[in-house]
Amino acid sequence: MTTKQKWTNRFWLAVKYLLISIFLAFILRGFLFIPVPVEGNSMENTLSQGNMTVMEKFTEIKRFDVVVFQLADGTIYIKRVIGLPGETISYQNDTLQVNGKKIKEPFLNKNIQSDHETAPYTTDFTLQGLTGEAKLAEDNYFVMGDNRRISKDSRSFGTISREDILGKARMVYYPLSEIKWIK
Numbered sequence: 001m002t003t004k005q006k007w008t009n010r011f012w013l014a015v016k017y018l019l020i021s022i023f024l025a026f027i028l029r030g031f032l033f034i035p036v037p038v039e040g041n042s043m044e045n046t047l048s049q050g051n052m053t054v055m056e057k058f059t060e061i062k063r064f065d066v067v068v069f070q071l072a073d074g075t076i077y078i079k080r081v082i083g084l085p086g087e088t089i090s091y092q093n094d095t096l097q098v099n100g101k102k103i104k105e106p107f108l109n110k111n112i113q114s115d116h117e118t119a120p121y122t123t124d125f126t127l128q129g130l131t132g133e134a135k136l137a138e139d140n141y142f143v144m145g146d147n148r149r150i151s152k153d154s155r156s157f158g159t160i161s162r163e164d165i166l167g168k169a170r171m172v173y174y175p176l177s178e179i180k181w182i183k
Contacts, residue, residue, distance in 0.1 A: 036068050036078070036169060042145030042152065043078055045110045046182065052174035053078070053182065057167030063098075064107065066169045066182050067143065069160050078169055079153050080107070083127070083142030088135050090126040107183060111146055122148045131158060141165070 038051040065081045083089040096103045140159040145151025
């Protein structure tokens with residue numbers, strides 16, 4: 001084999017690898033790990049305005065997951081799942097109660113500590129009072145922003161269905177100084 005043939009073979013091998021890499025990147029970005037920008041500050045101190053997150057849509061939704069969803073009017077939100085299908089949800093004295101049991105929300109500690117007001121961080125409510133339903137319907141979720149005082153969430157637009165959820169926000173990848181896994 002001549003030197004020219006070796007270089008030609010190497011060139012075509014590199015082109016094949018490049019095409020395969022581009023194809024895999026397209027599949028991963030388009031179907032598995034989708035970039036989503038954060039707009040607004042309803043998820044402060046977890047997510048900030050201008051953060052770029054990676055969303056995935058192949059794992060089961062659990063309590064306290066941060067989800068990306070789209071309402072019927074086309075608006076896209078990023079919020080935290082507080083209530084799961086079939087549950088009763090209420091807040092009393094800044095404490096989440098699910099099916100009558102108190103549930104801790106450690107992700108709010110930083111927000112509450114930085115808030116120097118004496119008023120409750122999360123105003124009292126019951127699911128019955130907000131939606132007229134005692135329990136979340138099958139395939140419905142109750143979502144809230146971590147910045148409770150300014151967040152537009154299920155307290156204002158109601159519960160969201162499983163089909164509204166586009167995926168789970170898993171990681172902040174931009175800006176580089178704020179790279180982190182979302183908890």
